[in-house]
Amino acid sequence: MGDYFRALFFRASVINSSLYFKDSLLMKKNTIDFDIIYNRQGTGSLKYDKYKGRDIIPMWVADMDFQAPEAVRNALRKRIDHGIFGYSVATDEINAVVSKRLRSFYGWHIEKDWIVWLPGLVEALNIISRLVRADEQIITFVPAYPPFIDGPRYADRKLITAPLLFDNGRYTFDLEKFEKAITPKTKLFILCNPHNPVGRVYDADELRAVADICLKNNILVCSDEIHCELILSDKKHIPFATLSKRTEDNSITLLSPAKTFNLAGLNCGFAVIPNAEIRKRFVRVKVGIAPPSVNALGFVACQAAYSDCEEWKKSLLEYLKENKRIVYDFVNNKLSPLSMIDVEATYLAWIDVRKLNVPDPVKFFEQAGVGLSDGREFRVDGFVRLNFGCPRKILLEALERMKQAVMQKKTDNQFPITK
Numbered sequence: 001m002g003d004y005f006r007a008l009f010f011r012a013s014v015i016n017s018s019l020y021f022k023d024s025l026l027m028k029k030n031t032i033d034f035d036i037i038y039n040r041q042g043t044g045s046l047k048y049d050k051y052k053g054r055d056i057i058p059m060w061v062a063d064m065d066f067q068a069p070e071a072v073r074n075a076l077r078k079r080i081d082h083g084i085f086g087y088s089v090a091t092d093e094i095n096a097v098v099s100k101r102l103r104s105f106y107g108w109h110i111e112k113d114w115i116v117w118l119p120g121l122v123e124a125l126n127i128i129s130r131l132v133r134a135d136e137q138i139i140t141f142v143p144a145y146p147p148f149i150d151g152p153r154y155a156d157r158k159l160i161t162a163p164l165l166f167d168n169g170r171y172t173f174d175l176e177k178f179e180k181a182i183t184p185k186t187k188l189f190i191l192c193n194p195h196n197p198v199g200r201v202y203d204a205d206e207l208r209a210v211a212d213i214c215l216k217n218n219i220l221v222c223s224d225e226i227h228c229e230l231i232l233s234d235k236k237h238i239p240f241a242t243l244s245k246r247t248e249d250n251s252i253t254l255l256s257p258a259k260t261f262n263l264a265g266l267n268c269g270f271a272v273i274p275n276a277e278i279r280k281r282f283v284r285v286k287v288g289i290a291p292p293s294v295n296a297l298g299f300v301a302c303q304a305a306y307s308d309c310e311e312w313k314k315s316l317l318e319y320l321k322e323n324k325r326i327v328y329d330f331v332n333n334k335l336s337p338l339s340m341i342d343v344e345a346t347y348l349a350w351i352d353v354r355k356l357n358v359p360d361p362v363k364f365f366e367q368a369g370v371g372l373s374d375g376r377e378f379r380v381d382g383f384v385r386l387n388f389g390c391p392r393k394i395l396l397e398a399l400e401r402m403k404q405a406v407m408q409k410k411t412d413n414q415f416p417i418t419k
């Protein structure tokens, strides 16, 4: 455990063995305290184990340092007490909960048969990559969530990319380059909405424009909408499939409670596939590569998250909005020459480090005690991604460490910072 965490946990355990800060003891009944710092060391956490034994605050992979909602934990306890963990199937209740959610949130009426349950959405990306023939192509925009790139690679399918366009302080689809990149062999487009890593919630006009190009060129669209409930602006998420009957029929939508309710380790997500023929092909490929059933606890957690956790989600979004504001102000005002754009959704900040002029920005910040994701994994140079889904004290400490490193570099001027 690093020095900073050791100090935090020592203090916390002196106050209370359940590891929360004094301020947190003021927590009133029914309020949720996202300031509580939990010790994730020794829990087999991918995020923390990467830096085991090193004083590096992990701000990389996309899970949060918050406990899942109480209703989820209670549902899991009840299921665990039942004690039998045989193979699981989706119940009518969970399918009804999903259908109701999509109807009430987005006015999207789906049929229960359209839902294909999965042990995770990375799995879905591997499956959809195999829906195109070996000589056909898949297209996506970059920067792209790394499994958008790896899925086609593992399936030995050719991936072509088009860049997002940075226009007027925000990213949008570069439709000209997208259309130019498409060939008669391009058969699948992987869309990320809201977008990881740039945090955009795409507008109806943007989605319609890209949908039209795909329809015109006979390209199936897989829309990964895992971040759709983490909206940190006043925008509304529009499921790609709801643009029109034609887009619905030409779409696979990927959804999961994992990001919003911090359940990634429970491995439960689903695809909504309205077109029976596409669904049949998807299921056939799935049978060959994915485990046949979803984690029994994942189902339980998903159902509880989608049924009883709206208050929790509301509090989470308030907390994340403030974290976002802190990161945005800090990066743009105190970390010059670094900069970042507004994050409309997700808990991920996409930070431009090009002007810092260091050969390996992730290593640079690791040496300062902060573990970030490397933009190159998203196919873009000169950016890092910072996960701000954590208690504010940890966030502020990480930002302070980054500031010290940037200031030190300015002082040393080992590599001249580009203006």
Ligand SMILES: Cc1ncc(COP(=O)(O)O)c(C=O)c1O
Binding pocket: 062, 119, 120, 121, 122, 123, 145, 192, 196, 224, 226, 227, 256, 258, 264, 268, 269
């Ligand atoms: C866009 C996107 N899709 C999928 C995933 C991963 O989904 P899962 O954990 O269900 O495999 C992530 C995780 O960060 C993501 O950002």
